Amino acid sequence: LAAASLHLTVSAAAVHLTVTAPSLRLALAAAAVHLTVTTASLRLTVSAAAVHLTVTTASVRLTIAAASFRLTIAAASLRLALAAAAVCVALAAASLRLNIAAASLRLALAAASLRLTVAATSVRLAVATASLRLALAAASLRLALAAASVRLAVATASLGIAVAATAVRLALATASLRLVLAAASVRVALATAFLGIAVATASLHLALAAAAVRVALAAASLRLALAAASFRLTIAAASLHLALAAASVRLTIAAASLRLALAAASLHITVAAASVRLAVATASLGIAVAATAVRLALATASLRLAVAAASVRITIAAASVRITIATAFLGIAVATASLRIAVATASLRIAVATASLRIAVATASLGIAVAAASLGIAVAATAVSIAVATTALRINIAAAILGIVVDTAALGIADEITVVRIIHEYKIVRNVVDTSILRI
Secondary structure (H helix, E strand, O other): OHHHHHHHHHHHHHHHHHHHHHHHHHHHHHHHHHHHHHHHHHHHHHHHHHHHHHHHHHHHHHHHHHHHHHHHHHHHHHHHHHHHHHHHHHHHHHHHHHHHHHHHHHHHHHHHHHHHHHHHHHHHHHHHHHHHHHHHHHHHHHHHHHHHHHHHHHHHHHHHHHHHHHHHHOOOHHHHHHHHHHHHHHHHHHHHHHHHHHHHHHHHHHHHHHHHHHHHHHHHHHHHHHHHHHHHHHHHHHHHHHHHHHHHHHHHHHHHHHHHHHHHHHHHHHHHHHHHHHHHHHHHHHHHHHHHHHHHHHHHHHHHHHHHHHHHOOOOOOHHHHHHHHHHHHHHHHHHHHHHHHHHHHHHHHHHHHHHHHHHHHHHOOOOOHHHHHHHHHHHHHHHHHHHHHHHHHHHHHHHHHHHHHHHHHHOOOOHHHHHHHHHHHHHHHHHHHHHHHHO
């Protein structure tokens, strides 16, 4: 009996060792798989942190580049405004100089025309004086010729009368005396008549000459008055032209200042609208991220509850098969995570290249539209920040899903219902993320 009991004890110990050895091996294999999964998750976390740091550095660099580009655009616009103001001032000064030169030229022409008018008037007065002197000389010559003819006629008549008187004197002394008296009276009458005619002719010539002199003086005074009026009109027109030029210069300066003020106001409004849109987009993105994080936490909690419920129903007999399936899922998850990290890195590089290309295009189109370039830079920076935030969100979601898969593999979940729930929750989270990205 003692030998039989010892044999039974040894057999029970052997059976216990035989039964305990597979469970111990399974526990060691599970510990090794858990260590491998923990190492892989740590590496993925480090890679995600490095990618997040790279994305953050790129976003900071893009923000600094956008700020420097905005400062460059503002400096260029200020330089353009100063150059435009300098050009406007130079044009105004040139136009003022041209107006002053034109006014001085008009004054010189008016002075020259006045001098020519005065010279012509003096020449006309000299010609009128000479013609008056010639008329007076002709009148005096005519008077002298008339007096000589009268004297010759008187001498001829007196000679005939003397011959007749001498012939008749011998016949009738009384008749000769009467004839002498009659001849003397006739001479006196003729001399008086000729003297009256000469005086009347001289007075007529003098009156005509005085009328001509008065007409010439009136014409000269009228021309002088017309010249003075034209000079006054020229001076008034020059002053009016100068006033109009000054008013046009002031209006041009006022219009330029108004355009600059409107451009500055529109630029401020555009910048304010862009900042408001960026703030709204950031707020909506934060709200979407918070909602996604809450949903992800709820999904993780429900998933962990499902895992805990499923881990109760796991049997020791299918441990090796489940470990194999978990290892396969782990390899697929690691490959998927690496592929997503590569896709995220490539998308980040594409986003950085796109942002640099947009910055180059905006720099090339600086001379075309400064305000449009600043707005494009703001939109590009917003798109880059949204793309960076979206990439970081996708990386975080991938890391969370990878952690869930790792936890599932560590616990040895292979139930089809749990896998379907995981895929369903992943689709829900992906739809929420895509909807948030589409809204942004």
